[in-house]
Amino acid sequence: MVGEFEFLILSAAAHLGEEAYGAAMREVIETNGGRTCSLGALYITLDRLEAKGLVETWMSAPIQQRGGRAKRMMRVTREGVHAAREFYQAVIKISSGTVWGESRRSRLTGDAA
Amino acid sequence: MKARGAGWRSVEAAAGLLAPVEREVVLGDLAETDRDVWRALGDVLGLAARRQLSLWRNWRPWAASVGLALPASLFLMGCSVAASADLAGALRELDQVQLLWFPLSRLLLVISWAWMAGFVVGSVSRATLWASLLACFVPCLYCLSKWPGEGLSHLRLLVFFLPGLWGVWRGRRQMQLGLGWTVLLAAMAMLTPLMWSKGGWVYGCWLFWPGWYVAATARRKQ
Numbered sequence: 099m100v101g102e103f104e105f106l107i108l109s110a111a112a113h114l115g116e117e118a119y120g121a122a123m124r125e126v127i128e129t130n131g132g133r134t135c136s137l138g139a140l141y142i143t144l145d146r147l148e149a150k151g152l153v154e155t156w157m158s159a160p161i162q163q164r165g166g167r168a169k170r171m172m173r174v175t176r177e178g179v180h181a182a183r184e185f186y187q188a189v190i191k192i193s194s195g196t197v198w199g200e201s202r203r204s205r206l207t208g209d210a211a
Numbered sequence: 212m213k214a215r216g217a218g219w220r221s222v223e224a225a226a227g228l229l230a231p232v233e234r235e236v237v238l239g240d241l242a243e244t245d246r247d248v249w250r251a252l253g254d255v256l257g258l259a260a261r262r263q264l265s266l267w268r269n270w271r272p273w274a275a276s277v278g279l280a281l282p283a284s285l286f287l288m289g290c291s292v293a294a295s296a297d298l299a300g301a302l303r304e305l306d307q308v309q310l311l312w313f314p315l316s317r318l319l320l321v322i323s324w325a326w327m328a329g330f331v332v333g334s335v336s337r338a339t340l341w342a343s344l345l346a347c348f349v350p351c352l353y354c355l356s357k358w359p360g361e362g363l364s365h366l367r368l369l370v371f372f373l374p375g376l377w378g379v380w381r382g383r384r385q386m387q388l389g390l391g392w393t394v395l396l397a398a399m400a401m402l403t404p405l406m407w408s409k410g411g412w413v414y415g416c417w418l419f420w421p422g423w424y425v426a427a428t429a430r431r432k433q
Contacts (some may be wrong), residue, residue: 138257141355142265158233167239192296 099151099187103143104120106131108182111174119158119169136205144172152178169177218248219287225252228259262341272339275332279421280346283328287417288354289323289401291370294318318370325401327369327396328376330388334428337383347375393429397422 100176111118120140127135146152159162169172176190193199222241237258241251266272272344276389295315316367332343351369356366 119240120236121244124240125244136257137240138253138259138261141233141237141258142261157236161239164239165241165242167235167242169239170236 100119100147100185103139104147105182106133107140107143107147107176108152108174111172112179112182114187117175123172126162141170144170147178150177150181151175152181161169172189222248222251223254225259229255229262232234233258233262266336266338271336272342275336275339276343276346279335280297280343281329281350282417283325283332283421284291284347284350287325287328287375288316288351288368290321290324292367294321295367295370303352318405320399321371321375323396323399325375326378326422327377327400327425329380330382331378331381331424332385333379335382335424340379340383344379346379367432388425389430390426390429393425397426400425 106127107123109190110123110130111125113130114122124135124137124140127133127140144153144155148155153172153174155170155172158171160166160168190199223238226238230238237255241254246254294314294317298318301314313382332347334338336343351372354368355365358368401419403418
């Protein structure tokens with residue numbers, strides 16, 4: 099099973115789709131994940147995910163806005179989707195019956211009503 | 212951050228610690244975000260530190276620094292002093308020319324062993340060369356500070372130094388050695404510790420490994 103930070107990276111990449119690369123993913127993780135994310139942690143974890151076959155990465159063409167530098171693009175593989183879903187379901191399952199799990203459910207029910 | 216000014220130049224300088232492809236990616240990421248200089252520097256240095264740490268999970272940096280550079284520097288300092296003292300003694304009695312070949316051959320052994328040890332250090336772990344050089348320099352500096360002689364006599368300790376650095380340079384460039392050369396070096400690698408046997412047999416036998424390493428890698432390359 100993937101770890102918490104690996105899950106955040108997979109989720110950020112899935113959100114960004116074809117536009118998933120280092121700086122954009124960091125932005126998403128910091129904005130939506132509510133935590134700081136260093137480039138070191140991001141790229142080391144990305145290498146680990148790639149070694150596990152959960153993501154694919156490749157270099158883009160040089161881009162003018164980046165001073166003529168390329169981006170390291172990434173895409174979540176089918177195995178990556180499976181691993182992220184497994185982690186997510188485990189979190190949902192283990193949270194059911196807890197205070198934070200119930201409050202989430204009641205909020206969702208309240209929203210629906 | 213703005214990709215100009217002294218702050219950016221310091222970030223670019225720090226990015227020199229990264230591999231070329233990763234350097235470009237990281238600098239590009241930093242160029243399009245609004246981080247301040249210190250955070251950008253932290254990003255770059257943090258990534259470089261993590262990359263270095265991940266290298267040390269392999270046996271190669273340990274073998275090059277703790278396994279060879281450190282014990283070899285101690286051994287070679289002893290050999291350098293002994294060989295240069297032998298040669299100086301022989302030169303004082305120049306009328307007995309037949310006595311010169313022995314100190315000269317010992318000096319040649321020291322030089323070739325130092326070259327080979329440097330070659331192995333350079334080729335086993337190029338990315339952590341700084342640690343191997345540190346493991347070599349620290350004992351040298353310590354011994355130099357305690358050396359009782361004056362003036363040029365300090366150089367006696369460091370006869371091995373230049374051949375060793377030459378070996379590191381060639382090893383780092385991944386020069387391939389022919390099998391004949393490696394067999395010769397391996398034989399010298401066996402002979403040198405046996406000739407001096409400084410530090411005991413276990414220590415001497417440990418110092419055989421660079422010779423076997425060059426022989427084994429040459430065979431594989433062929």
